[in-house]
Amino acid sequence: MLDYFSGLPELMxxxxEAHHIHDFKREGETTEVEWQKSLTRIAEAKxxxxxxxDFSATPYNDVGTGKNKHKVYFPHIIVDFDLKTAMKAGLVKSLVLDRRKEIGALPLEFKAERDEDGNPMLSEGQRVMLRAGLQKLRKLEADFARIDPSRHPKMLVVCEDTSVSPLVVKFFCDEGLVEDEVMAIDSGKKAELGEKDWMPVRERLFSVDQHATPRVIVSVLMLREGFDVNNICVIVPLRSSQAQILLEQTIGRGLRLMWRDSEYADSKRENRERIAGGKEPNSLIDILSIVEHPAFQSFYDELMREGLAGTTSEASDTTSSIGDLVSIGVAMVTRNLILPSPLFCARQKRAWSITHWILGSYSRFLR
Structure with missing residues (x-):
């Protein structure tokens, strides 16, 4: 295959996801991975x-540690349409942090603990965050169904350890969800099932927008990229990583618009204006809610300073997720408001010249 492409007279x-083909060891020095080495060979004679x-939503590498940590962008960027630009234009969901007192008071516990028998178990901090995410999801499901029962909001839980994901699944089942409503996906799932059995799982995963189940997707970093669905409305990141690129890739799974219809444009624009002004949005239409530990809020500081990310509090639990939007059928409108219905009458045909039309239309002004 490599020889075939090398022999072509021209190629584009x-x-x-081009950030995978470059590996920056330090500023100014780039190490090529095998894919890029092959492309370089293919290009030699052409x-x-x-x-x-190259296309990438994260065209950079994290360099340094602690206060010296910063981004080193790829040197060959010619067009930069970043997340901030897309958010300002309303091309992706708006972002809010779910601020709850019980989460703010938690110690930073993201590692699973062990019970008296040595079995792994979720920490109390993890349980509180998962419960907050589930509460948010249930409210969105109920409110969205009032205006469009075919829209199914989803929650994504991101873990860094495969030992945590089964504990998360069990937690949700203990909270009242059934097995079919929670889907766990990790990097070993495909190998475990084999190609034939993996395909229906993959099909179910990538068609979640069209179905009521699964309601919750539990991932172990596998879905950071390539998982492009519209209905992720809540993300709970159960991780301790400090990597900025990990955060952006995780949040990116939930930014695709769910409510693209023109009738929601004004409501979404108003939400963006309220977030930019430091206020809570009036609704959660095309809003991505992040149930995040305060220890990681610095990740969002830049977006919040620019008015591109906001917050919601416990008060949002008692307000409607759809604001003042209501679903009213045409028959209900005409019955309750007594709107006039159009009535068409057949009239005798009559030939009109342009002169007749002009004089007839303005004859009252010519008297």
Missing amino acids: VFND GRRFVQV
Whole structure:
């Protein structure tokens, strides 16, 4: 295959998720991975007849540690349409942090604990965050169903350890969900099932927007990229990583618009304006709620300073997730408001010239 592509007289290559093909060891020095090495070989004899176009939502590498940590952007960026620009334009969901007193008071406990018998168990901090996310999801489901029962909001829980994901699934089942409503996906799932049995699982995963179940998706970093669905409305990150790129990839799973219809445009615009002004949104239409530990709030500081991320408090539990939106059928409107119905009458045909029309229309002004 490599020889075939090398022998072509000309070639254009498009790389999606292109941050994977470059590995920055330090500023100014780039180490090529095997994919890029192959592309370099393919391009050798083609000169200007080879074009490579890279696409990435995170075209940088994290460099340094602690206070010296910063982003090093790829040197070959020619167009930069970043997340902030997309958020300002309303092309993705708005972002809010779910601020609850019980979460703010928690110690930073993201590692599973062990019971008296040595079995792994979720920490109390993890349980509180998961319960808060589930409460948010249930409210969204009930409120969204009032205006469109075909829209099914979903919650994504992101874990870093495969030992935690089964504990999360069990927690949700103990909270009243049935097994079919919780779907756990990790990097070993495909290998465990085999290609044939993996395909229906993958199909179910990528078609969650069209179905009421699963309601919750539990992932162990596997879905950071390529999981492009519209209905993720709540994300609970159960992780201790300090990597900015991990955060952006995780949040990116929930940013695709769920309510694209024009009738929701005014409501969403008003929400963006309220968030920019430091106020809570009036509704959660195309709002991504992050149930986050305060220890990681610095990740969002830049977005919040620019008015691109907001917060919701416990008070949002008692207000409608759809604001003042209501669903009213045409028949109900005409019956209750007694709107006039159009009545068409057949009239005798009459030939009109342009002169007749002009004089007839304005004859009252010519007297």
